[in-house]
Amino acid sequence: MxxxxxxxxxxxxxxxxxxxxxxxxxxxxxxxxxxxxxxxxxxxxxxxxxxxxxxxxxxxxxxxxxxxxxxxxxxxxxxPKNSRQNNPGIDPSEVSAIADALRQLDSLRQDGLISEYEFEQKRRQWLDRIA
Structure with missing residues (x-):
């Protein structure tokens, strides 16, 4: 959409x-x-x-x-300078940092500090960085 x-x-x-x-x-x-x-x-x-x-x-x-x-x-x-086509690879340490950020984000959701909607919105932002 x-x-x-x-x-x-x-x-x-x-x-x-x-x-x-x-x-x-x-x-x-x-x-x-x-x-x-x-x-x-x-x-x-x-x-x-x-x-x-x-x-x-x-x-x-x-x-x-x-x-x-x-x-x-x-x-x-x-x-165009930030197009995914111009980014052939991603640094493995960045993937690790994003994974850590997602874990922290999930713990905030589980603790009730952020809503499910906010969690999903931020999760998509982080995953779009490595996609």
């Missing part, structure tokens, strides 16, 4: 919007994090999600495109 890549600037605009309107968390829904979006909506009567939205908006703008792509577009970069 093809989904349009998320825009860093649009996510920042949505986050900034959450600081001035009574409802915040729209940027979380846009970025594919509906559980966090619900938390923001439920806490909208407090200043917490509004402050968090402002911080996240600045964070989205401060990170470079590659970091944003890696974090919110499942690590897929459409630029």
């Amino acid at each position: 093809f989904t349009k890549p998320k825009s860093r600037k649009f996510a920042a605009i949505l986050a900034f919007t959450g600081t001035v309107i009574p409802i915040s968390g729209l940027h979380k829904f846009y970025l594919g994090q509906p559980m966090w979006g619900l938390v923001y909506l439920l806490l909208s009567w407090t200043p917490i999600p509004h402050v968090a939205s402002a911080i996240e908006a600045v964070w989205y703008l401060a990170q470079d495109e590659l970091d944003f792509e890696r974090n919110f577009n499942l690590g897929e970069d459409s630029s």
Whole structure:
């Protein structure tokens, strides 16, 4: 299933919007994090999600495109320099590091610190790096 890549600037605009309107968390829904979006909506009567939205908006703008792509577009970069065709092999130590990261991620899921959805999203990001 093809989904349009998320825009860093649009996510920042949505986050900034959450600081001035009574409802915040729209940027979380846009970025594919509906559980966090619900938390923001439920806490909208407090200043917490509004402050968090402002911080996240600045964070989205401060990170470079590659970091944003890696974090919110499942690590897929459409630029030709990062195409899988141009990457003939992968370093075995990188595979080992990814395996360790997946084990840690699974333990976070089992401990209930991240949701099944968040686990699956990050797992796909890590596996896409070696595929």
